[in-house]
Amino acid sequence: MGGVTGFVYHEDYVKYYFGPTHPFKPYRSKATFELLKDLGVFDEKAKIFEARMANEDELMLVHTKNFVDFVKRMSEKGSGLLDYGDTPATKGIYEASALRVGGTLRGAELIMEGKVSHAFNPSGGLHHAKEGSAGGFCVFNDIAVAIRYLQKKYGLKRIAVVDVDGHHGDGTQTIFYDEPILTVSFHRYGWFFYPGTGNVNEIGRGEGLGYSVNIPLPMGTFDEAYLYAFKEIVPPLIKAYKPEIIIQQFGVDSHYEDPLVGLALTTQTYQEIAEIMHKLAHEISNGKYLIVGGGGYKPENVARCWAIMFTTVSEVKPKKPEKYKELFDKYKPQKNEQIFEKVKNTVEQLKKKIFPIHGLT
Ligand SMILES: [Zn+2]
Ligand SMILES: [Zn+2]
Numbered sequence: 030m031g032g033v034t035g036f037v038y039h040e041d042y043v044k045y046y047f048g049p050t051h052p053f054k055p056y057r058s059k060a061t062f063e064l065l066k067d068l069g070v071f072d073e074k075a076k077i078f079e080a081r082m083a084n085e086d087e088l089m090l091v092h093t094k095n096f097v098d099f100v101k102r103m104s105e106k107g108s109g110l111l112d113y114g115d116t117p118a119t120k121g122i123y124e125a126s127a128l129r130v131g132g133t134l135r136g137a138e139l140i141m142e143g144k145v146s147h148a149f150n151p152s153g154g155l156h157h158a159k160e161g162s163a164g165g166f167c168v169f170n171d172i173a174v175a176i177r178y179l180q181k182k183y184g185l186k187r188i189a190v191v192d193v194d195g196h197h198g199d200g201t202q203t204i205f206y207d208e209p210i211l212t213v214s215f216h217r218y219g220w221f222f223y224p225g226t227g228n229v230n231e232i233g234r235g236e237g238l239g240y241s242v243n244i245p246l247p248m249g250t251f252d253e254a255y256l257y258a259f260k261e262i263v264p265p266l267i268k269a270y271k272p273e274i275i276i277q278q279f280g281v282d283s284h285y286e287d288p289l290v291g292l293a294l295t296t297q298t299y300q301e302i303a304e305i306m307h308k309l310a311h312e313i314s315n316g317k318y319l320i321v322g323g324g325g326y327k328p329e330n331v332a333r334c335w336a337i338m339f340t341t342v343s344e345v346k347p348k349k350p351e352k353y354k355e356l357f358d359k360y361k362p363q364k365n366e367q368i369f370e371k372v373k374n375t376v377e378q379l380k381k382k383i384f385p386i387h388g389l390t
Contacts, residue, residue, distance in 0.1 A: 032146025032316050034343035035139050036071070037132045038062050039080035042152045045125040047117045052289060052326045053166045058151040060332035061339075069348025070340050078139060080132030080150065088130060088169055090177035091204060096161045100126065100168060111163035126168035129153055133171035134178055136319050140274065141183045146316035147307070147342050151335055153321030154278045156198040157224060165196065165223060172276060172321060173204045179274060189213070189272035191263060193302060194280025194323040195290035197227030197243070201278075207237045211270050213263060215255070217283070217292050218245030229379050239386030242266065244379060247371050251293040251362045254372040255283075256301060261376050267309050269387040273317065275310050279303075280323025281334040285362045289326045293362035299334045300357075303341040318342070 042058045062077075071077055088097050100123050103109055107120030129152045136148030153175075155167035163169075172190060179185040189211040192198035198214040205212055216227050233241035244258050267275065281299060283292040310318035320342065325331035333356045340347060347353040384390060 033073070033144070034075050034339070035078045035136060035145040035148035036062070036065065036075065036339065037078050037080050037136045037148055037150040039128055039132065041125065041128055042080070042132075044121055045129055045152065047119055047166065051117065054326070054328045055152070057325060057328045057331040058322065060328055061151050061335045064332045064336045065339060067349070068336065068340070068353055070336070070343065070345050072345060075339070075343040075345045076145070078135060080128055080152070081135050082124070083127045083130035083134055083174065087134060087174060087178060088127065090181065091160060091170055091173040093161045100163070111168060115165050116163045116168065122168060129155060130169050130171040130174050133175045133319070133321055137175045137179055140317050140319055141179070147310065147318040147320065149320040149339055149342070151322040154194065154280055154323030156192060156194060156278050156323065157196070157200045159200045159203050164200065167200065170200045170204065172201050172278060175276065175319065176205070176210060185273045187270060187272045188274055188276065189267060189270055190276045190278065191306065192216075192278035192280070192323075193283060194278055195283035195287065195292050196280070196324060197224055198278060199224045199226045202226070202231070202241050205237065206233055206241055207235045209236055209240050211240050211242070211266065211272065213242040213244070213266065215244045215246060215259065215283075217248060217250070217290055219248065229375055229382070232382055239383055242379065242383055244375060246292060246375075247368055248291040249293050249365060249368050250372060251364055251368065252295055252298045253364060254369045255292070255294055256298055257369070258372050258376050259302060259305070262379065264305065264309060265384070265389050266387060267313055269389055272314050274319060275306065275314050275317065276319045276321070277306055278323045279320050279335070279338055280325060281331055282324030282326055284325070284327070284330050284334060286327050286330055287325065289324070295358040295361065296334055296337050297357060300337050300341050303338040307342045
């Protein structure tokens with residue numbers, strides 16, 4: 030389909046670090062980078078770009094001055110918490126967080142300036158952060174900042190976010206709840222599962238009515254059920270909304286081996302999602318497709334999943350095809366009819382609520 034894909038990276042990405050016992054492992058980005066290099070994926074169609082820092086004004090496109098100042102102070106102090114328990118304040122976390130946001134902004138700039146068609150910032154996707162608060166290992170919301178930046182600097186109006194992280198993209202949803210920015214989130218949902226939001230009834234408000242789209246999934250949702258929901262919902266909505274750019278939060282904690290989530294996807298599903306999204310971007314958004322990372326708490330799996338996604342989107346043939354083949358899961362989680370029925374019901378409910386607003390049946 031043509032076009033260059035950018036991999037936005039910085040060696041300081043590893044400094045987004047919450048300590049040795051914390052489940053968030055920042056070397057996932059480096060592991061992905063090393064794996065792609067080893068596979069021989071980088072060439073004239075898949076290029077490496079360096080991330081930059083986001084400045085304070087950019088962070089404040091979304092975040093309150095109070096919160097930005099609070100993170101700065103806590104970062105200098107290097108102890109305590111940035112939220113109610115998940116996100117510790119470590120030394121230098123302000124700079125490390127601003128670099129993650131800057132990486133996503135760099136991706137947006139590369140796309141808007143026509144240097145690439147698609148870009149991936151493995152260290153972005155911090156979808157739990159809100160205007161005035163951190164949450165769930167996310168300090169600043171790079172997705173939301175990128176949306177504001179695209180609106181302000183490039184005058185974009187129609188921006189879609191598709192979030193496949195195993196957790197609800199609550200921060201992003203909250204920030205744009207009253208606006209016609211399309212946010213679609215697939216996530217596990219149920220009692221006591223973080224962050225507790227993302228019900229099918231949360232559909233936006235005012236001008237944003239119908240633009241917050243939630244697909245809550247039961248524990249154990251497997252490839253076929255997930256892809257059924259994805260195909261029923263995402264392509265029709267994207268085709269109706271016609272975004273000028275598609276942003277995808279590509280968290281891979283929905284993988285069956287992830288220790289925190291309990292969904293049951295395999296690498297084959299991530300590849301298929303990447304194919305669907307990539308095709309949609311070329312068909313609808315003039316190729317403009319910005320991908321960011323997200324969750325994933327078994328680092329070697331994260332690197333595999335993201336390497337497959339990046340290779341698929343860039344359409345590069347790896348120089349080590351045998352090794353590339355090895356990245357795919359051999360195990361297939363069990364299908365379960367009850368789970369599939371539940372997912373089908375959710376899809377039906379969602380279509381009834383959302384589709385008419387977009388002129389779909
Ligand atoms: Zn392409
Ligand atoms: Zn997650």
